[in-house]
Amino acid sequence: MRAWTLEDPLLQRAVPAPDPLSDFFWASGADGELRILRCLSCGFYLQPPSVPCPRCLGAEVVPTVVSGTGVVAACTVNVQQWTPGQPPYAIAIVELAEQRGLRLTSNVVGCDPDDVRIGQAVEVRFIHRNDVYYPVFTPSDQAGR
Amino acid sequence: MKRFEHDSVISGIGQSRIGRRLGLSALELTTASCLNAVRDAGLTVRDIDGLCTYPGGDAAATAGYGGPPPAAVQDALRLTLNWYEGSAELPGQLGALVSAAMAISTGLCRHVLVYRTVTESTAQGAQSRSAVLPGARAEASGIDYWTAPFGSVSAVNWLALLANRHFHDFGTTRAQLATVALTQRAYAARNPNAVLTEPLTIDDYLGARMISSPLCLLDCDIPVDGSTAFVLSASDRAGDLPHPPVFIEAVGTAMRGRPSWDQYEDLSAMAATGAASHLWERSALRPDDVDAAQLYDGFSILALVWLEALGFCGKGEGGPFAASGALGPSGRLPTNTSGGQLSAGRLHGFGHIHEACTQIRGEAAGRQLEPAPRVVAVSGGGGPIAGCLLLTAEQP
Secondary structure, three states: OOOOEOOOOOOOOOEEOOOOOOHHHHHHHHHOOEEEEEEOOOOOEEOOOOOOOOOOOOOOEEEEEEOOEEEEEEEEEEOOOOOOOOOOEEEEEEEEOOOOOOEEEEEEOOOOHHHOOOOOEEEEEEEEEOOEEEEEEEEHHHOOO | OOOHHHHEEEEEEEEOOOEOOOOOOHHHHHHHHHHHHHHHOOOOHHHOOEEEEOOOOOOOOOOOOOOOOHHHHHHHHOOOOOEEEEOOOOOOOOHHHHHHHHHHHOOOOOEEEEEEEEEHHHHHOOOOHHHHOHHHOOEEOHHHOOOHHHOOOOHHHHHHHHHHHHHHHHOOOHHHHHHHHHHHHHHHOOOOOOOOOOOOOHHHHHHOOEEEOOEEHHHEOOOOEEEEEEEEEEHHHOOOOOOOOEEEEEEEOOOOOOOOOOOOOOOOOOOHHHHHHHHHHOOOOOHHHOOEEEOOOOEHHHHHHHHHHOOOOOOOOHHHHHHOOOOOOOOOOOEOOOOHHHHOOOOOOHHHHHHHHHHHOOOOHHHOOOOOOOEEEEEEEEOOEEEEEEEEOOOO
16 A cells, blocks of 8 residues: 655645546545556546447446556646745656556656656655545655655 | 638628726627727628627636627627527637638528637736636636646646647757747737737746746736627628638648547647648648748747648747747748737737738738738647638638
C-alpha cells in the first residue's frame, strides 16, 4: 500500500462533481491502488470512463487495478496565482504504462516543479483531501523514499 | 464540385466600440455591431431573416464570455426571422458562420446576421482572471472535470502542455514564439481599434512574467469588450452590393481525433489537423495560393499550430517559420494583421474573420497589405475544437 501523507502543493483542489461512471476513480486510492475502467472482453483501458468499450463495443467494463507507473507526456509549471499565495506547481499529462495513449492529467509532486521533464518515469501516489483520493505522481527514482 | 459555401457571400461587416472595461451592456455592443454590418451590406433590418451567434447563452452567467442570445437581439432589433441559432458546440467560433452558410444554402433564409460579443474585460473588472474561470470553482464538471482537480484550471495551462510538447518534439524555443507576439504588436500599432499598441522588444518578452511555462503573459491574449457582426447573403446578391463581396471558398469543420485536452492523439497539434485537412479536401486551392492568414491566437502557440496544420510550413516547423519573418507585412504569409487577439484584443475568433474581410476589401488603412490579398485563410479555436475557412476576393 502506498502512503498518501504527501504534502499537497495546491492550496485548493476542486472536487469532482458526482458521476456514476467516474466516482470509482476518485475513491480508488483508499487502498493505495489506481484503477482504470477496463473492457472484460478485449482488455482495452477506457479513459475517461465510458461504456460500451469503444474498441469492441463490449458492454462489461470494470474498474481494474493498474500498476500506477507511467511517463510524463507533457508538463508545465503553473506560476499564475489562481489562488492567492499559491506557490508554483507542476501539472503533467502522464501516460500510464498499461496502454499507449492512456493518459491522465495530474500533478508531479515530491520534487522541484522545474525538474519535471517529458519522458520522466513517474509513479502514482494519492492525496487524500475533500473526501477524494486525488491520484498524483512522484518521480519513480524517489519511490523508495 | 458544388459546395454549399458558394451559395452565400459576406455582404456586410461591422464592429462596435472595442476596448477595455467599456462598462457597456453586451446587448448595446451587439446591436451596434449588427446595425453597422446591416448598413454596410446596403440592407435594413427588415431584410434580415436569419440570426446566428457563438456561443449563445448569457453574458452575465458566463462572466462576459457569452454575448446576448439570439432572442435578445431579435427582440431588440424587432427582427422577423425564418431561422436562428445560438450554439457553442460547433467547429470553433467560426462555426456560427458555417451554420449561417448552410442555412442560406438550404433556402431557409437569404440574409443572416452572424455576431459574436464579449464583455470579458468589464466582467473581470479589477479582479484577476481567476475570478471568472470556471475551472477555479470548488466543484469540477464538464470540460474541467479531469483537469481542474489538479490545478489545471485555465486554457493557459492546457495550451502550456501543448507548447511544452511542441518544444520537446521539435526544438521550438521561446525566442521563436516571441516573434508571433512581436510581429502582431507591430501590426497593432497601425490598427486604431487595437488595445495594446506599445512597441514590444524581445527583452520585454523574455522578461515578462511566466504564467504557465513555457507561456508567459505576452503569449496570452487580452480580454476586451466588443462585438463583431457579419451579414451573410445569398450569392445572387453578390453583384448588387455597396462593398466588394467576400466569398467563402471552403470550410474545414472536421473533428478527427479525440476531442479532449489530454486524450487527443497528437498532443502538439490537436484538432487543428483534422479541420485543416478537411479544408483542403474541399478546395482546389493549395497553401501556396494563400496571400495572408488570420489564425486563432488565444495563445501564441496556437498560431504556430495552425501554420503547421494548414500546411504553410512543415509539421514542427512553425517556430523557425515565424522567426524567419514570414508573418510580417512583407513576409511569405502576413498573419494576424490586426494585431490578433494578443494585441488587438480577444474578440474570440470573429476579429480574425473581420480582419480577413477588411484586408480583402482593401479597407485596412495603415495596415493594409499591398496588393490586397485575394485569398485569406482564417482559423478558429485550437486544442480540442477547431474550424477554418478560406475567404476569397473572387467568386469560386
